[in-house]
Amino acid sequence: MTVTDWAEEALGLLLGRVGETSEQVGDRFPLYADPADGRWTTTGRGSWAGGFWAGLLWLRAGRAGRDEDRTAAAAVTGRLAPWAEADTATRGLILWYGTAPATEDTAAPALRERAAKAAVGAFDPELGLVPWGSALGGERLRARADGVPGLVPLLASAGPEGREAAAGHLHRHLDLCLPHDGTGRPAPAWRLDRTRGWLAEADPAPGWTRGEAWLLLAVADALLLADALPRAEAASWRVDRLTQAAELLLADCSMLVGPPVPPADARHADGPLDTSAAAITAVALLKLALVPGTAWSTAWSTACAARAEAVLHRLAHDHLTRPGGTRPAGMLLDGCYDAHSGTAVRHELVWGDFFLALGLAALLGRADLRRV
Template identity: 30%
Template sequence: MVVWEARWQSALDHLCGRVRTIHDRVGEAWPYHCSPGERQWDTTGDGDWCGGHWVECLRIVGELTGDSALLEEALRRTERLRPYLERDDMFRGHRFYYSAARQYAWTGQERYRTLALAAAYAVRSMAMPGSGIMPIGTQVQVRSTNLSGRDKACIDNVHPNLILDWWAYARTGDETFVAGARRHLDATIDDFVLADGSTIEFADYDTVSGRKVHHFTLLGAHDDSCWSRGQAWAIAGYLRAYEALNDARYLATGKKLLNYWVGHCDETLVPPYDFKDPQLADNPGAVPVDTSAAAVVVEQLARLALKRDLGPPATDALNYLVPMIDGLLTHLTPRRVGDLGEPGILLNGCFNYPKRYATHSELIWGTAYLLFALYYLKTGRIVE
């Protein structure tokens, strides 16, 4: 059991205020990232891969502040995402879990349950026939990258591809969701998780036989490196699987991945963008950190902290929750007394270092995951 810390309240208040500020600046667009010192956000017209995250940010702030206008906007934006149900994209899991599924839990309106279930079945149908591995999809959408295909999978897939499996199984009892998720989780342990607890990022597959052809990186330093946001998705994905299934193997995998993380970070537990970038050996300061990666892990640890029936084996992982939150808050403005900048900015997110794209920026999903975590801990509940 993690006790709410008084020092976190100001961070939550600042994040809520920041969501309002971002909302006022982007209007009907969807926020994506913002460079240090800039007021203007880079936006998208459709939310890209993280539109659902923005919907849930608006819902949470609307709930906590009693702002009905934000709650109504969250509903409208959920409807704006509806046309992307048929996009062959792994991120439909995130897009519709954080929007439709959560809106159904909040409002009880059946159309959002139907939309979330439709997305769950659509994502589940993407599995490669030979291996059950979940691919990235032929229309996967992430600005700054253009990789796609039903023969390609990434370490991320244990989170966005499976998040609706757990939600849909809990509401339908359809074993298809659990069986499919297990196939992907087990294959990912074999094909992506290394003996030392690090992970590779991408792999191509022979979709008929299910054989992994080769591995490579897109956002990491080199093909055998360990991109930290991918590691974060893997930690969160396996701990989420343990939360859903109480399967000791998935907890052991999540803890193994988390232990690698802790062993390769400083005391803040905010990681370099890549744990195996060669520059770290000689000049660690030359390598950017990624606060958004840490926020992904914190959100899942906060989820676990609310569960009452997980048992003692999860305690080791939960021991990192408080130091990880406090480490992230060293990157949240104001960073010290007397700072005159805008409050609630989560600094030092690294989107795509190989392309030098938003490498020291405020990233909307980093803000979202830290907000989600503090919301869970403050309210003692997860709306789903």
């Protein structure tokens, strides 16, 4: 079976599942689904994952080309609007991935612009980042790996001031999260103590493979963005440092040679897997394969492209449900919502579905990863 054959089949299954999910959740947002029967746990406003549901609907609309699919996607994207001014760094996840695939919607660019301006306004020059925020609960002055992806391109879309904030936000998180001695694993979560400075949090702890995937995705986006910048602005993006960060993540986190589907917690290899971490990593690798040779060697590009295809193949063949069983077809199983609390540790996750669909669409030449 050729790449086109298996990728086409898997994408068809995923997007077919979108229709069934839409009927099941109505005007709510899917979060994770039970592996036994495919029933979704939902949220009313989408939480940090709402944009991935909108993104999935846009991917379906782009493939099918039906007016009713575009209408459904536009309606869900519109329901993300309250998050534009919400105090959360996850507005990048919500409002970048919920609008970037919306190539045929006139309202999505305006919502994205509104969110980008609000995010630039939330940038704290003293801290050098957009704080994690209080919208999802907990302390506001925190920095987390999942507060970087999506927010980098969202900020950068807001002109020179936004691009400066995007570079600062990313590099401040790399300062905190990346190991400084070239060994060990990223520390994905920090909180600010006004007396003692930034302190690493216990949960999520180093070894959270989805956090590592989020960081790699943000770095890949930044490298692609830097290539398109005016020369006068390129210096602030510190391309050499971004390249080193990508190489460090790939090496220290075994993203090119480790298991295609990693455990949710790298410290516990016998624990639950996380297919969503694998799907995010695959998209990040496909983006890195697009980085121009002036910043990224041909050997790295080739290795990233080959590994991304291998990861997507493993997900499609070993973790995606097929027709004829007791479960709905098109479920990407073995995603882990939260290993620490034991919440939904072998489930279908809406963001896992999204990144697998996006990766497959890119592999088939149907999605431009320079803009999504």
